[in-house]
Amino acid sequence: MICLGFLGASSVRVSNELGKGNAKAARFSIKVALVTSVIIGILFCVLCLVFSDEISSLFTSSAQIAESVSKLHVLLAFSVLLNSVYPVLSGVAIGAGVQSTVAFLNLGSYYVIGVPIGLVLGYVAHLQIRGLWIGLLSGVVVLTLLLSYLTWRTDWEEQVHKAADRLGRFFLEPPKESDENSNLA
Numbered sequence: 402m403i404c405l406g407f408l409g410a411s412s413v414r415v416s417n418e419l420g421k422g423n424a425k426a427a428r429f430s431i432k433v434a435l436v437t438s439v440i441i442g443i444l445f446c447v448l449c450l451v452f453s454d455e456i457s458s459l460f461t462s463s464a465q466i467a468e469s470v471s472k473l474h475v476l477l478a479f480s481v482l483l484n485s486v487y488p489v490l491s492g493v494a495i496g497a498g499v500q501s502t503v504a505f506l507n508l509g510s511y512y513v514i515g516v517p518i519g520l521v522l523g524y525v526a527h528l529q530i531r532g533l534w535i536g537l538l539s540g541v542v543v544l545t546l547l548l549s550y551l552t553w554r555t556d557w558e559e560q561v562h563k564a565a566d567r568l569g570r571f572f573l574e575p576p577k578e579s580d581e582n583s584n585l586a
Contacts, residue, residue, distance in 0.1 A: 407438045408488035408495075415496030419564040424557035427496075431552065434489045442485025449478035476534045483541045490548035497560050498567065499551070506547050515540020 411434040418427035449456065453474030457467040494503045519536020522528045528535070 404438050404485045404488045407434055408492035411489050411492035412496040415493050419560050422561050424561045427557055431493050438485045438489045442482045446478045446482040449481055487545040490552055493552050510540045510544035514543050
């Protein structure tokens with residue numbers, strides 16, 4: 402949930418910087434959000450690897466279930482790490498105004514790549530939950546790579562101009578009366 406907060410924060414921060422016309426600050430905001438989120442992701446990834454047996458026992462009193470769940474600790478750790486990166490990249494793309502691209506990338510990554518791979522690995526290769534999880538993780542990997550490429554290839558100066566155009570369409574000049582009235586108060 403922390404990294405999903407980074408999605409919202411990076412979206413707002415990038416869009417605000419683009420709206421102010423500051424592409425350099427937008428790029429700096431992206432770097433700060435990514436580095437912070439990756440550090441948090443690595444921290445929780447390591448915690449998942451180190452405390453794999455203890456994590457599963459937090460949620461069940463059954464030794465058999467705890468043992469089965471603790472065998473999935475590597476997938477959990479990798480999931481935590483990936484889920485710390487792609488929300489920030491999604492937020493950056495949304496803040497840059499390419500929401501529809503993010504939506505299509507999400508749909509394609511999960512439903513065209515992740516789910517079919519998961520179904521094949523889970524049911525055809527008989528990997529069960531591990532196969533389903535690997536399939537969905539493959540979708541997250543593809544999504545993260547695509548969003549990284551999108552962020553890297555974005556011309557932020559051009560995005561500033563596009564943001565200014567969007568603002569120009571919706572910005573209304575305040576009436577002159579309000580300026581005079583505020584001086585009287």
